[in-house]
Amino acid sequence: MTTLYTSDHEWLRIEGDVATIGITDYAQSQLGDVVFVELPKVGRSLKKAEAAAVVESVKAASDVYAPITGEVIEVNEALAAEPALVNSDAGGKAWFFKLKISDKGELGGLMDEAAYAAHTA
Amino acid sequence: MRAHENSPLKQTPLHALHLARGAKMVPFAGYDMPVQYTAGVLKEHLHTRKDAGLFDVSHMGQLVLKAKSGKVADAALALEKLVPQDIVGIAPGRQRYAQFSNNDGGLLDDLMVANFGDHLFLVVNAACKEEDEAHLRAHLSDACEIVSLADRALIALQGPKAESALAKLCADVSSMKFMDAGPRRVADIDCFVSRSGYTGEDGFEISVPADKAEVLVTALLDNPDVLPIGLGARDSLRLEAGLCLYGHDIDTTTTPVEGALEWSVQKVRRSGGARAGGFPGADKILAQFTDGAARRRVGLKPDGRAPVREGASLFADATSAEPIGKVTSGGFGPSLNAPVAMGYLPTALSAVGTTVFAEVRGQRLPLKVAATPFVPNTYKR
Numbered sequence: 001m002t003t004l005y006t007s008d009h010e011w012l013r014i015e016g017d018v019a020t021i022g023i024t025d026y027a028q029s030q031l032g033d034v035v036f037v038e039l040p041k042v043g044r045s046l047k048k049a050e051a052a053a054v055v056e057s058v059k060a061a062s063d064v065y066a067p068i069t070g071e072v073i074e075v076n077e078a079l080a081a082e083p084a085l086v087n088s089d090a091g092g093k094a095w096f097f098k099l100k101i102s103d104k105g106e107l108g109g110l111m112d113e114a115a116y117a118a119h120t121a
Numbered sequence: 122m123r124a125h126e127n128s129p130l131k132q133t134p135l136h137a138l139h140l141a142r143g144a145k146m147v148p149f150a151g152y153d154m155p156v157q158y159t160a161g162v163l164k165e166h167l168h169t170r171k172d173a174g175l176f177d178v179s180h181m182g183q184l185v186l187k188a189k190s191g192k193v194a195d196a197a198l199a200l201e202k203l204v205p206q207d208i209v210g211i212a213p214g215r216q217r218y219a220q221f222s223n224n225d226g227g228l229l230d231d232l233m234v235a236n237f238g239d240h241l242f243l244v245v246n247a248a249c250k251e252e253d254e255a256h257l258r259a260h261l262s263d264a265c266e267i268v269s270l271a272d273r274a275l276i277a278l279q280g281p282k283a284e285s286a287l288a289k290l291c292a293d294v295s296s297m298k299f300m301d302a303g304p305r306r307v308a309d310i311d312c313f314v315s316r317s318g319y320t321g322e323d324g325f326e327i328s329v330p331a332d333k334a335e336v337l338v339t340a341l342l343d344n345p346d347v348l349p350i351g352l353g354a355r356d357s358l359r360l361e362a363g364l365c366l367y368g369h370d371i372d373t374t375t376t377p378v379e380g381a382l383e384w385s386v387q388k389v390r391r392s393g394g395a396r397a398g399g400f401p402g403a404d405k406i407l408a409q410f411t412d413g414a415a416r417r418r419v420g421l422k423p424d425g426r427a428p429v430r431e432g433a434s435l436f437a438d439a440t441s442a443e444p445i446g447k448v449t450s451g452g453f454g455p456s457l458n459a460p461v462a463m464g465y466l467p468t469a470l471s472a473v474g475t476t477v478f479a480e481v482r483g484q485r486l487p488l489k490v491a492a493t494p495f496v497p498n499t500y501k502r
Contacts, residue, residue, distance in 0.1 A: 032353075033163035035453040036426050036460075038482070054482065056428050058162040058453045059353050080426070 004107060005116035006067045011091060012110065014101075018073065022095040023055065023064060023086065026120045032057045034086040039075040039097055046070060046099065048106055053096050055086060068106040070099030133179035134274045134331040135338055142342075142349055150247035152180040155351040162353035166455040169320055169358055170496075173280035174350035175341055182250025183270040183328055186257065187240040190264075196241050199264045200234065203256065205377060205400045207387035211236040216302035216315050218385050220377060221256060226402030226409070227373040228380070229256065231365065235302035235315060242302070242313060244275065244326070246367050274334035279324030279358070281499065282346040287314075287325055290340055294325060299500040308340050319355065321362025321498040360461055361454045363420055363493025369431060370418060370449045370463055376402070378409035379465070381418045386410070416446065417471040420493035421462040423479070423486055428453045428460040433479040435464055440485070445470065448479060454495060461495050462488065 002014045009027035013020040028034065038054040046052050046066035053064040075097045079085060085094040101107075111119060130153040139146065144155035155177065157165060168174055188195035197208040206219040216235035220228045230249040235242040245253045250269075257267045278287055287294045291307040294314060302315035313328040329337050341347050356366070365371045371380045388394050392407050400406075423429050430451040434444035451462030462479075470477060473492050478485040 032157065032161045035163075035455075036428060038427060056453065058166070058357050058455060059156075061428065061430065083426075 003113060004110035005113070005119070006110060007119060008065055008067070009120075010064065010067050012067055012107075013095075014107065017101050017104075019068060019070065019099045019101050020095050021067060021097055021099060023090055024116070024120075025090045028087050028090040031055060031062060031086075032059065034083045037079040037083050037086065037096070039079065040072045042072050042075060044072045046072060064096060066099070067110065068099065069102040071102070072097050073100050074098040131180075133177055134334040135177045135179060135276075138335055138338060139177065139349070144349070144351060147352070149352055150180055152247065154180060155349070157351035157353045158349050160348060162351070162357065163455050165348065165350040165354035166357050168348050169280045169350055169354060170322060170456050171281070172346045172348070173278060173282040173286050173324075173344075174320070174354070175338065175347050176277040176279065176350050176355055177274070177338075178277055178326070179274040179331075179334070180247035181275050182243075182245040182247065182253060183273050183275060184243040184245065184254060184257065185240050185266075185268040185270060186243060186261070187266045187268070188264060189266065191239065193236060193239055193241065196265055197236070199261045200241060201390070201396060202399060203260055203401065204234075205386045205390050205403070205406055206234070207389045207396070208234055208241070209396070210387065210389065213238045214301055214303045216300045216317060220371070220382070220385070221253065222377070222400050222402045222406065223373055224401045225373070226376040226405030228367070228371050228375060228377070229253070229373060231367050231371065233315070233317065235313075237303055237313070242328075248368060270328070272331050273328050274331050275326065275328050276334070276338060276341075277318050277320075277324060277326045278341060278347070279318045279320040279322045279350075281323065283322070283324040284501075286341060286344045286347050287327075289344065290337075297325075297501075299323075299502050308337055310337055312337070316501060319362075319364055320358035321364070321494050321496055322358075323499050323501050357452055357455060360450055360452060360463070361456055361494065361496040362498060363463070363495060365418070365463075366450055375418070375465075376406050376409055376414060378406060379414045379416055379418065383410065413468060415468060416465045417468045418449070418463060419466055419471045420491040420495060421448065421451070421464055421477070421479075421488045422491040422495070423460040423462065423488045425486060426460065427481060427486060429462045429479040429481055429486060429488060433462075433464075433481055435466060435488075436478045436480065436485060437470065439478050439487075444480075445477070456496050463493070466490065
């Protein structure tokens with residue numbers, strides 16, 4: 001299992017041909033208290049860089065982009081009932097959605113943990 | 122509203138204190154202002170409703186209007202040429218909400234007017250303060266002196282524990298009622314204090330000399346009941362209280378009637394009143410009092426959990442092509458734990474309980490017209 005990161009502060013956990021995607025702890029700290037999360041529909045095909053989900057704080061709405069191309073195979077329904085999970089456990093329980101990876105070649109453009117740490121430093 | 126993007130940001134006298142307290146600063150109306158502190162918008166909002174919050178609103182304009190005759194009634198009569206409110210009727214030591222109207226019946230700004238005995242004290246919005254001062258000078262200079270109090274800070278202390286916190290520094294304030302206003306000694310500093318605010322909570326607004334602002338604010342923040350609150354929570358608090366934000370919920374294209382601010386226009390300035398009309402746009406505004414207006418500002422409660430924000434188009438049903446109105450303020454109400462909004466709708470569709478739809482990210486979300494304030498106010502009447 002590998003964890004990769006985007007410059008837009010998303011993480012991807014890669015297991016076989018499935019990527020679980022969420023936003024980083026740094027991202028949640030910048031957003032502030034999350035009050036609403038809108039997730040993509042299961043079965044939707046997402047292109048890399050397409051708006052996939054929305055995370056809203058008291059103040060503002062922010063898009064979460066698909067970091068890679070793929071089909072949505074599962075979404076985290078727990079976020080609808082408890083959006084604050086994004087603040088309390090961004091890297092764990094607050095995953096957003098799972099993608100069936102279309103092109104593993106796209107993973108090459110993402111950051112590993114050390115590169116992401118340098119990116120947010 | 123003036124675009125300030127090209128000039129360097131101004132700082133309030135409390136700028137260093139904001140930075141020392143971990144504020145996240147953002148540009149607002151030409152000033153570098155705290156949008157939130159370390160607690161964050163949600164906790165700051167809830168703390169203000171439960172205990173007390175302290176806001177720096179020094180970016181707002183403070184003006185003195187003094188009649189050359191020396192009589193406050195003459196200053197009041199002069200100001201009535203620019204606002205649809207009863208200014209003459211503001212008793213000494215009292216304050217009233219007002220608006221500057223334009224010739225189309227729209228609003229140039231909204232403001233607070235206090236009678237300080239021998240002059241009027243005005244507080245106007247930051248983004249409009251230069252224009253407001255120029256407007257006053259252009260129309261009232263023959264009868265009045267207009268003095269901008271640029272050397273004063275302005276803070277707001279809001280919430281159920283505001284009175285006990287301020288009373289430690291000025292015993293006098295406990296006897297003040299909502300919209301009482303006047304000079305007071307606070308922590309041995311010459312201040313102007315009014316029992317008013319922009320949160321729906323009981324509380325005070327305190328004008329303090331700029332060089333004493335930090336001393337006063339530090340003394341207030343020494344009280345564990347009081348936390349500093351940023352502009353983020355100021356906005357969510359006023360939205361829950363159903364209060365208009367100038368430039369958003371009211372502007373040069375909205376009249377007091379369209380803006381559901383009829384309560385702010387006293388009978389004496391309406392048709393049949395002793396001083397009816399005589400302000401810019403009076404024909405249109407007074408005709409709307411008689412005939413009604415085509416559209417109206419309403420409170421809106423989304424049925425779901427998704428916030429519906431400013432700019433969202435409103436529709437009569439889930440499929441109609443033509444928008445019927447627009448959301449002018451919207452977000453999440455932390456005290457309601459639900460999204461809230463305000464916007465304009467055709468008057469025929471403005472009754473409480475009416476369902477309309479907002480377009481958000483390509484979807485039509487149902488909302489219901491709701492009475493405001495969304496959260497009951499707790500003013501000390």
